[in-house]
Amino acid sequence: MADLSTNYLGLKLKNPIIIASSTLVQNLQGVREAEQAGAGAVVIRSLFEEVIREKEAKSGELYSGHPEEYEYIMSELNLEYGANYYLELIENIKSQLTVPVIASINCTTPKLWINYAKRIEMAGADALELNLSLMPMDPGKSSLDIEQEFLNIIKVARENTKLPLAVKLGPYITSLSRFANQICGSGVRSLVLFNRFYQFDIDVEKNEIIGANWYSTPAEMSLSLRWISILYKHINCELCATTGIHDSLGVIKQILAGSTAVQLASTIYLNGFSIVNTILQELNHWMDKNSYNQLDDFRGKLSLSQQKNPEHYERLQYIKALTGIEKRK
């Protein structure tokens, strides 16, 4: 039996499979099922900016960021209760289960959750993931403006808690290598790439905007695979892959690219928690077959830092394929 353990966010996980922040792990029962399935850790569902967004969607009003409005939203939504529920959930998980618990706060501004980072730490969470996934739709904001806002949020988080911090980003970042370096220089221990936004579609019969493709497919993994292999050893951070990891093959590829751990959601919605055990068994089998005793034996082996042909990561390869110089193997 190979050793599947991995050190992530200062925690020793028994294996690299983390249940991604989602409704799968929004209550004690979900986290219990994750633990029974053998998950290495869970990231519980993000705290409450989403609740505000749901409220916005229903009322058609947008939160402007004014403190008075914040007070209003807090009391209107009884958010104190929502947050208290979250803190109680962490306490209950920590008193009843042993699986490492990473709390998650979905933030687009440091204002809404500032008090809770400390309270999450006091409730017993093992680490904190900042979900900074933002759709950059505002034409008045430059890439630098957005990056600076993210860095401000990280700074406030760093000042408010001693918990190991992870930052989860969406894919819409202009110069990721540079920005990832900045993030990792600001007290963040892990970068989680990439969050998957609700997919957008149009119902042509009803003339309505609708959600679509609620769950990812394995083909969507390519983006995080590429970026994890580019960033491995180039930034001073652990890397955790999310989106499109559905099976043991996906997990193995992400570790070969340089992932410390991986996060799964869609495959569990589609196949149930039992997929975790299947993945672990197959990972074990593959490691035995390749004479790997531990994950470090092959982690990052196919990262850019190990490549003799860095052109695989660049445009040149694309041009070759287009012009037929190099046929798809």
Ligand SMILES: Cc1cc2nc3c(=O)[nH]c(=O)nc-3n(C[C@H](O)[C@H](O)[C@H](O)COP(=O)(O)O)c2cc1C
């Ligand atoms: C129903 C659902 C709820 C989710 N809720 C959250 C959340 O609260 N916070 C968060 O950071 N990500 C959330 N996600 C994103 C997942 O954590 C994950 O990053 C994404 O689904 C990509 O992984 P996958 O391809 O394995 O699904 C959610 C995903 C789904 C499908």
